[in-house]
Amino acid sequence: MRWSQLYAPTLRQDPADAEAASHRLLVRAGFVRQLMAGHYSLLPLAVRVRAKVIQVIREEMTRIGAQEFILPAMHPADLWRRTGRWDAMGEEMFRLTDRRGTDLALGMTHEEVIASVAAELGSYRRLPQLWYQFQTKFRDEPRPRSGLIRVREFTMKDSYSLDVDEAGLDRSFALHDEAYRRIFARLGVPAIGVEASSGNMGGSDSVEFMCPSEAGEDLVVRCPSGDYAANVEKAASRLDPVADGPGPPVPERFDTPHARTIEELTRLHDVPAERQVKTLVYVLDDRLALVLMRGDHALVEQKLADATGAVAIRPAHQEEIVAALKAAPGSLGAVTAALPPDHGMTILADEALRGRRDMTTGANVDGVHVRGVDIARDVAVDHWADLREVRAGEPCPRCGAPLEVVDAIEVGHIFKLGYRYTEAMGVRVLGPDGAEITPIMGSYGIGVERAIAAIVEANHDDAGIVWPVGVAPFDVAVVLLNPGDAEVAAVAERVHTALGAAGVDVVLDDRDERPGAKFKDVELIGIPYRVTVGRRGVDAGTVEITARASGETVVVPVDEAAPRLVGLLTA
Amino acid sequence: MRWSQLYAPTLRQDPADAEAASHRLLVRAGFVRQLMAGHYSLLPLAVRVRAKVIQVIREEMTRIGAQEFILPAMHPADLWRRTGRWDAMGEEMFRLTDRRGTDLALGMTHEEVIASVAAELGSYRRLPQLWYQFQTKFRDEPRPRSGLIRVREFTMKDSYSLDVDEAGLDRSFALHDEAYRRIFARLGVPAIGVEASSGNMGGSDSVEFMCPSEAGEDLVVRCPSGDYAANVEKAASRLDPVADGPGPPVPERFDTPHARTIEELTRLHDVPAERQVKTLVYVLDDRLALVLMRGDHALVEQKLADATGAVAIRPAHQEEIVAALKAAPGSLGAVTAALPPDHGMTILADEALRGRRDMTTGANVDGVHVRGVDIARDVAVDHWADLREVRAGEPCPRCGAPLEVVDAIEVGHIFKLGYRYTEAMGVRVLGPDGAEITPIMGSYGIGVERAIAAIVEANHDDAGIVWPVGVAPFDVAVVLLNPGDAEVAAVAERVHTALGAAGVDVVLDDRDERPGAKFKDVELIGIPYRVTVGRRGVDAGTVEITARASGETVVVPVDEAAPRLVGLLTA
Structure with missing residues (x-):
């Protein structure tokens, strides 16, 4: 293949909107172009x-x-209805109807x-x-x-x-x-x-x-x-056990007019986050549920989905919460005595709360919390599950080493x-x-x-992409430095032909461009090996082979270039 | 590849709903299965x-x-709007909207x-x-x-x-x-x-x-x-010219109470079809138009579209016709004197009517026609075009020979x-x-x-498909007649391996089925060459090669099978 016949529109500048290295490089090196958000045209390099x-x-x-x-x-919608996924897939599934009004899905x-x-x-x-x-x-x-x-x-x-x-x-x-x-x-x-x-x-x-x-x-x-x-x-991780004191015989209410968050309760009332119960209200397939986490732990919504089998999951809106609990976020809690008797909500609790005593949580009265809560005694947990987000440094569940x-x-x-x-x-x-x-x-x-x-x-550097051999758009680029010099051009053709005959995927850069621009394109596109053919080398009967990954160059006699490259490519 | 590992569900019977040979055979031979009307799953043979x-x-x-x-x-709808084809593609384009309400098309x-x-x-x-x-x-x-x-x-x-x-x-x-x-x-x-x-x-x-x-x-x-x-x-075709007499100086109305079709006018009033003008009413992009054809000619709607540039074309409904012409189909005509003065309809006429005189057409009064019509004199044609369907036997426009x-x-x-x-x-x-x-x-x-x-x-017979070499799912099937006979099996394996090594796309039918069933499958699927390996042949050191297209069988020594087939396949 000749580069002059190849549509590979490399750009001098990084695209403005690209953050990820692959996005930036695949656009800049002429592999892809966006048609609209989420839809890309693959240009010839990407197709290869x-x-x-x-x-x-x-x-x-x-x-x-x-x-x-x-x-x-x-697909016909009926097929997806049979497994229940016509509904379960929600907005992520593209749906349409045909001219007869039949419901269809795109797979x-x-x-x-x-x-x-x-x-x-x-x-x-x-x-x-x-x-x-x-x-x-x-x-x-x-x-x-x-x-x-x-x-x-x-x-x-x-x-x-x-x-x-x-x-x-x-x-x-x-x-x-x-x-x-x-x-x-x-x-x-x-x-x-x-x-x-x-x-x-x-x-x-x-x-x-x-x-x-x-x-x-x-x-x-x-x-x-x-x-x-x-x-x-x-x-999962292996959490250190927390040693709780017995706590008071019954929970005690106390005023917390300025403490609406875990941090404020810690700062203003000296309650460590790990002694708090965070009460979250979720809507699981249209039904409200209370989700209890330790104050310093974060919920993983996917774990909530997996634990409950719910398909549609979202945090409840403020109005839904106030209607159900008569209190606004900031003072919510699940202590039985503080809940409306007919609340009907499922109470889910994270395993890290199991057996905990002397805990603090909201009283379902704005500006009031409760301390001395014994989870087993005071909260009617319906369902225990691992709902917690593991954080770096927590002990490995297998060996106890700090997790990354x-x-x-x-x-x-x-x-x-x-x-x-x-x-x-x-x-x-x-x-x-x-x-x-x-x-x-x-x-x-x-x-x-x-x-x-x-x-x-996983394979790029400051100059561009560094494709592994075998998936690169070309394995070798033969760069002809002097397209106007018939003798040099003939040598480049010879190397190109020899590589092609050996089954190597090779492109001959025959463009009338400056050598620097050609080298930059080969590096940006990320072709594993470059063979440079120029006047001086031809006079000496040699060409240069440069490896993209290491940048190392070796000088070899013209007719050794192809066998040498075959060796490098199959190494 | 081994047939026992291949999913090729051939059927004993033709599928009931298949008329076209390709439909029938591709289903029966296990290449495709319908998911819904117009959507097929390609099974492994078809993928090959x-x-x-x-x-x-x-x-x-x-x-x-x-x-x-x-x-x-x-594609984004906006792209199609820029060329006007968002509208022009009509119901043939699948359209949908995404979760943000953006209009989209499937290309x-x-x-x-x-x-x-x-x-x-x-x-x-x-x-x-x-x-x-x-x-x-x-x-x-x-x-x-x-x-x-x-x-x-x-x-x-x-x-x-x-x-x-x-x-x-x-x-x-x-x-x-x-x-x-x-x-x-x-x-x-x-x-x-x-x-x-x-x-x-x-x-x-x-x-x-x-x-x-x-x-x-x-x-x-x-x-x-x-x-x-x-x-x-x-x-197009080169129509014989029709010699018309001068006809009467003005058109003459005559009663045709029982003649509502071209044929009835011919039979009851002795007017040959080629002396009649057929008046069709069409809706071209929401505007009514009159389309005039010789009585014995058929309109090609695509020619009407091409001649007018109209995108949406359909015959007018009865009510639209009556409203515009004050007459029902059966007595329609485009003679100026018989049209409402402000009718506003474009009048298109087929080239075969150009210059015709003494013609008969409807009077726009139910049960009345007009004869002696001189098209140039009596009809205000806006646009002449070739709108006519060529029929077998008409003269070639180049050489005059009868067309097929x-x-x-x-x-x-x-x-x-x-x-x-x-x-x-x-x-x-x-x-x-x-x-x-x-x-x-x-x-x-x-x-x-x-x-x-x-x-x-283009390539089938009563027994099944006859794939050309190069597009067949396999070029050769090695049919092992006695899978339980280790010596025969070893010969089949040897032939299979030799063919694979020679770059031939080959399948080894190692199934525990009757020879007749295996032969039928090879024929139905349409594999170009069959190598039959059985006890009797192995005793003689030979196998049979059978060509699917001709049915001819040759007996060759075992180790000549592969080179012989390579020769046949590259012939």
Whole structure:
């Protein structure tokens, strides 16, 4: 390929609106252009990278015996209604109607469609099946941002396993886990598998693959010893026990006219935050609930969703709170005596409050709190759960070492789904004994364009992108310094041809530009190796090979350039 | 690949709802399954074929210097409003709104998006550009049918050319014309290029690539001599001139109480159809118009659209007609004296009526007609145009030979668009003399899944599909007759391995099925060559090679099977 024929519109300046390195570099180096928020056009360089990333994933899917499908992107609403996700997906699902008024969805994921295809399987002898596709997914993200990291339209490799039983699902899940580790290693993405919430997918276990990055929108809690890693939505820690005194025999009210927050109660009334009970009011699928946290702990809403199975979760509005508790935020509490007798709200409490005594909380009277609260005695907790956000420095639940919390990009997610979808869609096969059984499902996803962004986040420097060999848009750029010099041009052509013949993905920079501009473009775009062909070298029968990652240059005889590069690329 | 690991659910019976051969065979042979009308899941066999078809197209696009993009499938409405197509696309465009209420379209085609990307080009030195993509297109077809032939969601290879001037566009158009001819030849689709209407794409010329087939929804008019072919929407013929007498000096009314149709007027009043004027009332973009045709000719609505530029076209309703003409269909006419003086309707007439005299038409009084009409004298025609449907047997416009009319599938369409999109989107580049110029555009499309259907339509027999080599899901099936016989199995494995090592796409049928069932599946699926490995052959050191297309079988020594097949496949 000749650079003069390549549409690679590099920019001299960083785009003004880009914060994430991958966003900035992919725009500046001419890989992508935004059509509207969350929707990007992939230009030829990005198409080349995407094809190589897809090929890596395809090879690893083939290796575990998966078969490629392509399922429709547009689905009938009825299919989603059968699993209850037509409602559960909320605003994140793009919906439309056709000319006949039929309700349709744009696929965010394909469990329902896969289950409908699987309805034809018929016999356990056709199991297990591992089915995957590369297909455009549409998600109406509330805040598309960071270039390719969070978009509304993207290519997903999604795969699905169908097995006879749980042991089979465990095998299919383990195969994917291994395949994903190989894929991210080959892509140059330093992803780690972490325990994760299954969110609205349901099922028992799930593992996310997380690439630590400042541009990430997720938080990963991990132990430096490597024995524990989890999404903060799921993470636990081993909290130090708190030794409470017995406290007074009954709770005591006291006036707190100027203390409306945990901090004010600490400052004005000398109550440490860890001796306070924070009372939050939430709306879980249209029903009010009280959520109790230790004063110094933060709630993780996903844990609340996972603990309750609620689909739509939001903090209650001020008016809803006042109507239910006759008090405004600032003095709320869940002590039985302070609640309206017919309040009807579920009371959920974080595990860190279990057994605590002599605690302080609001009295449901503005400007009044209660101290000496014994949770077991004074609060009618309906449901205990881990709802707390783990913070850096807390002890690892496995080994007790201080945990780290890092920003990360979710690049993959694998789920043990169980029977939810096959049951809802009525998928039944004949079992070995002639009785019908319901296959068990798993689902597994990698966002292709997000993986590309993660590669860039993990592989760049001040001069631009540093693509790993194998996913770079070109592996080698032959830079011809003097396009007007026929002899030099002929040498560059010879090297270019030799590399092409050796199966190397190579571009010949034949543009009539200054050498400095050409070098900058090669660095910005991130081509792993540059071969520089100039007058002086040709006089000496040599060319230069420069590695993008290290910046090191070696001078080699012209006809050794190609074999040397083949060696470097396959090292 | 082993057949036992392949999900290829062949059916014993034809599906009940399939008329087109491609529909019937692609379902029965386990390539596709319908999710809902117009939306198909591609199963592994179809994914393999699709990948090969895409690769053929990609190679030919690369050969003409085109570069691959991937553009968003979802577009902001504003983009389509700028070219006027937000309205013009009507019900065929899927529309939706996002969570913020922004109007969005699902891309039916990408001229607007391409022009927005091209706005960055900057200089004529970056022209020409040939840009293409493989992307999912969505079209809300009124009648999705015939399996993959007419669907609502499909992969399109769409390409776009941007040139400095018309001569450049002519070159880009010619390059695509050649590329398309090579593509369809390689795919085994006997497509012919025909003159076509440009429809709502606009522009000057367009050529459709048509594959003659009973399953086709288009009609192609062609001369057996090969010098003329056109879509019936565009086709012309050389009509024999009609010699009219002078007729009476003024039109004469006569009573026709029982003649409401062309045929009744002929039968009851002895007026030949070719001496009648048929008066049709149409609504063109909300305005009524009279459309005059010779009595024995049929109107082509697309020609009416092309002649008037109207976007929305429909026959007027009975009430609209009566309100405008004070008469009901059966006695309508456009003679000036019979029209309300302030009727305000445009009168369009087909060219075949030009100069005709002594004609008969309705009097706009129920049960009354007029004869002796001299079109030039008595009818105030506003606009003459070719509106007539060419019929089989009419003379070729080039050579006069009798024309044929055949059903055909449109598999490709190439357009000279002109400046419509670049002007509307404000695409300007600096020209050679420093003044800004507007690039000129072309657009070119192939429907990938429809091309697959066309391959099947053109390549099947009673036993199933007969894929051409190169697009078949597998080129060779090694059928192991006795899976339980270790020695026979080892020979089959050896042949399978040798073929794989030679780069042949091969599947080993290792299933525990009867030989007859295996042979039937290979034939139904349409694998070009079958290698049969059985006990008797192994005893003699031979295997059988059977060609799917001819049914011919040759017996060869085991180790000659692979080289022989490589020879057959590359012949």
